[in-house]
Amino acid sequence: MRRYSAFAVAREAARYHEGWARAWRSPEPKTKYDVIIVGAGGHGLATAFYLGRNFGITNVAIIEKGWLGGGNTGRNTTIIRSNYLQDPSAAIYEKSRSLYETMSQDLNYNVMFSPRGVLMLAQTEHEVRGYQRTAHANALQGVETEFVGPERVKELVPIISLDGPRYPVLGGLWQARGGTGRHDAVAWGYARACSDMGMDIIQQCEVIGIRKDGGKIVGVDTTKGAIDCDKLGVVVAGHSGTLAEMAGFRLPIESVALQALVSEPIKPCMDIVVMANTVHGYLSQSDKGEMVIGGGADGYNNYTQRGSFHHIEETVRALVETFPMVSRLKMLRQWGGIVDMTGDRSPILSKTPVENVFFNCGWGTGGFKATPGSGWGFAELVAKGHSPLCEDFGLNRFREGRFVDESVAAGVAH
Amino acid sequence: MLILECPCCGVKGEETEFHGGGEAHIRRFGPGSSDEAFHDYLFAKENPRGVHFERWRHVNGCGKWFHVARCTQTLEVFGSYSAQTTEPPQDIKDAITAKRPGWRWREFA
Ligand SMILES: Cc1cc2nc3c(=O)[nH]c(=O)nc-3n(C[C@H](O)[C@H](O)[C@H](O)COP(=O)(O)OP(=O)(O)OC[C@H]3O[C@@H](n4cnc5c(N)ncnc54)[C@H](O)[C@@H]3O)c2cc1C
Ligand SMILES: [Zn+2]
Numbered sequence: 320m321r322r323y324s325a326f327a328v329a330r331e332a333a334r335y336h337e338g339w340a341r342a343w344r345s346p347e348p349k350t351k352y353d354v355i356i357v358g359a360g361g362h363g364l365a366t367a368f369y370l371g372r373n374f375g376i377t378n379v380a381i382i383e384k385g386w387l388g389g390g391n392t393g394r395n396t397t398i399i400r401s402n403y404l405q406d407p408s409a410a411i412y413e414k415s416r417s418l419y420e421t422m423s424q425d426l427n428y429n430v431m432f433s434p435r436g437v438l439m440l441a442q443t444e445h446e447v448r449g450y451q452r453t454a455h456a457n458a459l460q461g462v463e464t465e466f467v468g469p470e471r472v473k474e475l476v477p478i479i480s481l482d483g484p485r486y487p488v489l490g491g492l493w494q495a496r497g498g499t500g501r502h503d504a505v506a507w508g509y510a511r512a513c514s515d516m517g518m519d520i521i522q523q524c525e526v527i528g529i530r531k532d533g534g535k536i537v538g539v540d541t542t543k544g545a546i547d548c549d550k551l552g553v554v555v556a557g558h559s560g561t562l563a564e565m566a567g568f569r570l571p572i573e574s575v576a577l578q579a580l581v582s583e584p585i586k587p588c589m590d591i592v593v594m595a596n597t598v599h600g601y602l603s604q605s606d607k608g609e610m611v612i613g614g615g616a617d618g619y620n621n622y623t624q625r626g627s628f629h630h631i632e633e634t635v636r637a638l639v640e641t642f643p644m645v646s647r648l649k650m651l652r653q654w655g656g657i658v659d660m661t662g663d664r665s666p667i668l669s670k671t672p673v674e675n676v677f678f679n680c681g682w683g684t685g686g687f688k689a690t691p692g693s694g695w696g697f698a699e700l701v702a703k704g705h706s707p708l709c710e711d712f713g714l715n716r717f718r719e720g721r722f723v724d725e726s727v728a729a730g731v732a733h
Numbered sequence: 734m735l736i737l738e739c740p741c742c743g744v745k746g747e748e749t750e751f752h753g754g755g756e757a758h759i760r761r762f763g764p765g766s767s768d769e770a771f772h773d774y775l776f777a778k779e780n781p782r783g784v785h786f787e788r789w790r791h792v793n794g795c796g797k798w799f800h801v802a803r804c805t806q807t808l809e810v811f812g813s814y815s816a817q818t819t820e821p822p823q824d825i826k827d828a829i830t831a832k833r834p835g836w837r838w839r840e841f842a
Contacts, residue, residue: 560780619753
C-alpha cells in the first residue's frame with residue numbers, strides 16, 4: 320500500500336495525479352476463510368481490522384450486499400461522544416472515542432475527527448437532574464464531562480435562544496472531547512487497511528443463507544455462491560433480524576427507519592454539536608456549511624430507508640423554537656437508515672445459539688461513535704471467545720435481567 | 734406514507750392518526766411456564782423484512798385497538814382486522830398469499 324502523505328500529494332500534483340492506486344482490491348471470493356464478517360459497514364470493517372491488527376487473523380472475508388459503508392455508516396449524523404450512564408457503556412464508548420483520536424494516524428487515512436465538543440441541552444427540571452447524575456457517573460468512570468449553566472450554553476452556542484416559551488434552556492451536559500468525524504472516511508480507511516492486510520472485501524454479494532452442521536457453523540450461501548468459514552461474525556445493523564432468522568433464532572431487536580436532513584450550506588454559525596433531547600432534535604454544522612439535523616425514528620417496524628414524513632416536521636418545528644434562525648433555512652436533502660433497536664437501548668456483542676456464530680448489533684440510533692471500540696471488542700470476542708469490553712452486552716443479559724439501561728442517555732436518536 | 738383503515742370505526746387515515754403497538758398475536762406466558770417460553774414471550778421479536786402482523790391503536794379517532802397485516806419493506810397494507818382474535822382471519826391470509834405467495838410468519842402461512 321502506498322502511504323498517503325504531504326509528500327505523496329506533492330509528488331502526484333507534479334504528474335497530473337496519475338499515480339494514485341485504488342484504495343482496496345475487489346477480489347472474487349475464495350472457497351473458504353478462517354473468519355467471514357457479514358456487513359461492510361464501519362463496525363464490520365473495524366472488526367476485521369482489529370482481527371488482523373490485534374490477533375494476526377488475516378484470512379478474512381468481509382461480505383457486503385451493497386457497497387461498503389452504504390448502510391447506516393454512510394447515513395448517520397456522525398456525533399461522537401461517550402457520556403453514557405452505565406459503566407459497561409462508558410467503557411466501550413470511551414474506548415471508542417479515544418481510538419478516534421488517533422484513527423487518522425493509525426489508518427494513514429484522514430477521518431476528519433473533529434473534537435469540537437458535544438452539548439446536550441437540559442430543558443426541563445427532570446433533564447437537569449438526569450444530566451447532573453450522568454456528570455457524576457462520568458466523573459467516577461473517568462469520562463470527562465461537566466454540567467454547565469445557561470450562561471455558558473449561550474457562550475458556546477451564540478445562535479441559541481435560552482428562554483424559549485415552552486422549553487427554556489436550563490443548562491447542559493458538556494463533553495468537550497466529543498465531536499464529529501467523516502463517516503465515509505472511517506469505512507474507507509478501515510477498508511483500505513483491511514485490504515492491505517490481505518483480507519477480501521466482497522461487495523455486491525448478499526448473504527442469503529447460513530449453513531450449519533450439528534449446531535455449528537459451516538459457511539454462508541451468497542449471491543456469488545457458497546463460501547465456507549470456521550467462524551462467522553454478523554454485523555448487519557438493521558438487517559440483524561433477517562440474518563438471525565437464517566441462523567435459526569430470534570433476537571430482541573426491532574428494525575425501524577431513522578432519518579436525518581441537511582439544510583442548504585450557510586456561513587459558519589455554530590462550531591459545536593448540540594443535542595436537544597426533550598424536543599427531539601440535534602444539530603451540527605458540516606465542513607461544507609450545511610446544518611446537519613437529526614430527526615426521529617419511525618414508530619413501527621420497517622425497512623424502507625426513508626422514514627415517515629411527519630418526523631421532519633416535528634423535528635424542525637422543535638428546533639425552530641430553540642434555534643430561531645433555522646426557520647430561514649431551506650432543506651437540501653433528507654434520507655433514512657434502518658436502525659436496530661434493543662429494549663434497553665444498548666448493543667448486543669455476543670455468542671449465539673449456533674457455535675462459532677457471533678452477532679454484533681443493536682447499536683440502534685447511536686453506533687457511529689462506537690465504531691472503533693465495537694470492532695476492537697468484537698474482534699477479541701471472535702478471536703478468543705470472550706472479551707472484557709463485550710462481557711455485559713451478551714444476549715444472555717435479557718434472560719438474566721441484567722439490562723444495560725441507556726434509554727435515558729440514548730433517549731434521542733444520535 | 735402509511736395509510737391504515739380502522740376496522741372498528743371504518744375510518745381511513747394516514748399514520749399520524751394511529752399509534753403502532755408492536756408485534757401481534759403474541760402468546761403470553763406467565764408464572765409456571767418454562768424460562769425459555771417466558772424469555773421468548775418478553776424479548777424474542779419477529780422482525781421480518783416483508784409480511785408482518787401488528788397491533789395498532791386508533792388514538793386520534795375511536796381509540797380502539799386493531800390488527801394490521803403489512804409489508805415492512807414496501808409499507809403495503811394487506812388488510813386490517815379485529816383485535817379480538819388470536820390468529821389472522823382466512824381472508825387476510827388469502828389477500829397476502831395473492832401478493833406474496835409462499836409467505837410465512839411464525840406458525841402462520
Ligand atoms: C439518520 C441516522 C443518524 C444517525 N446518527 C448517529 C450519530 O450522530 N452518532 C452515532 O454514533 N450514530 C448515529 N447513527 C447510528 C449509526 O449510523 C449506526 O449505529 C452505525 O453506523 C452502525 O454501523 P454498522 O457498521 O453496524 O451498520 P451499517 O453501516 O448499516 O452496515 C451494515 C451493512 O450490512 C450490510 N448487509 C445487510 N444485510 C446483508 C446481507 N444479507 N448480506 C451482506 N451484507 C448485508 C448492509 O448493506 C450494510 O452495509 C445514526 C443512524 C441513522 C440512520
Ligand atoms: Zn377507529
